[in-house]
Amino acid sequence: MLPTGAPAGAVDQYWPAGWDTLEDAERYVNGAPEFPDSFYGFSHVELAIDHGARASGHHLLWALDRGGRMEDLYTPLSAESSFRRRSDRWWQVYEPPYDPELHSSSFVADRTIALGLM
Numbered sequence: 654m655l656p657t658g659a660p661a662g663a664v665d666q667y668w669p670a671g672w673d674t675l676e677d678a679e680r681y682v683n684g685a686p687e688f689p690d691s692f693y694g695f696s697h698v699e700l701a702i703d704h705g706a707r708a709s710g711h712h713l714l715w716a717l718d719r720g721g722r723m724e725d726l727y728t729p730l731s732a733e734s735s736f737r738r739r740s741d742r743w744w745q746v747y748e749p750p751y752d753p754e755l756h757s758s759s760f761v762a763d764r765t766i767a768l769g770l771m
Contacts, residue, residue: 678702678709682727685714699764701757703730706749708757715764716755725750 680686681702692698700710708716708726716726728734728750740746749756765771 676700676702676710678707678713678727681710681713682723685711697768701760706747706751706756708751708755708760711764712757712760715760716751719755721751721755726755 688698690696699712699715701708701712702710707728707730708721713726717723731744738748753759
């Protein structure tokens with residue numbers, strides 16, 4: 654579905670070819686995929702895909718470069734996955750199995766500073 658008011662035939666303006674595969678976490682396990690020249694109108698993109706404590710996208714690659722372990726960073730998203738501590742009220746609330754300096758907020762801060770965006 655196009656954004657409200659988008660003209661017919663404007664799909665490429667809003668969604669670049671292959672957007673659904675570039676946001677697929679599995680594609681980053683062996684390195685970053687090639688990006689189009691324009692991604693949603695941005696010429697430079699680094700993604701932190703997923704939510705919670707699972708690292709994926711460029712965030713995963715960044716964390717691995719900093720000594721993170723794949724088995725801690727890219728964990729299965731299920732109630733059976735092992736984490737340091739898990740809420741007994743809801744399985745998706747848990748302490749990440751890696752140190753805070755590898756969290757997605759650290760990735761965003763580090764890359765923002767490195768790219769001179771602050």
